Amino acid sequence: MSWIDIGHIxxxxxRGARKIKTSHGCVALFRTGVDxxxxxxxxxxxxxxxxxxxxxxxxxxTCPLHNWVFDLNTGQAKDLAPGEEGHIATYPVRLDxxxxxxxxxxxxxxxxx
Numbered sequence: 001m002s003w004i005d006i007g008h009i010x011x012x013x014x015r016g017a018r019k020i021k022t023s024h025g026c027v028a029l030f031r032t033g034v035d036x037x038x039x040x041x042x043x044x045x046x047x048x049x050x051x052x053x054x055x056x057x058x059x060x061x062t063c064p065l066h067n068w069v070f071d072l073n074t075g076q077a078k079d080l081a082p083g084e085e086g087h088i089a090t091y092p093v094r095l096d097x098x099x100x101x102x103x104x105x106x107x108x109x110x111x112x113x
Contacts, residue, residue: 001092002104009037009098017061019052022107027091028052029100030072032059037100038072039091045077046086 012018012031019026019042026042028051038059042052049065059072069078070088077086092103 003094003096003101004104004107006100006102009035009095009100012037012100015056017052017054017056019050024107026052027102027107028061029093030056030061032056032072035095037093037095039093039102040070040072040075041088041090043088044068044070044086045088051088 006020009031012029014031014034017028017030019028027039028042030038030040032038040051042050044051044063044065046063046068047065049063051061051063054064055062060069060078061072062069068086070076071078072090075088075090080086091106094101
């Protein structure tokens with residue numbers, strides 16, 4: 001795996017988010033715990049809402065536009081109406097002495113936003 005250093009965990013407030021720009025679109029980083037960070041697509045598939053501006057709760061993010069809730073472990077939307085489907089891309093991240101590292105190969109293989 002090719003890990004890319006994208007910042008320090010303290011750059012993201014607890015239960016907050018930050019957005020990073022890549023050549024393939026924006027990725028949101030979510031800090032769900034003192035030493036817990038997730039990375040996922042920044043765009044909600046429902047109406048394109050900026051997930052980095054949503055509400056972080058537990059290991060989930062709620063879209064700021066229409067309240068869709070996504071599991072940050074799987075990217076799967078929760079509690080949708082019958083017939084609705086939703087999923088966001090997630091990316092492997094890890095912490096190394098407080099530095100946030102994202103898996104570069106998975107990020108590079110991402111479809112353009």
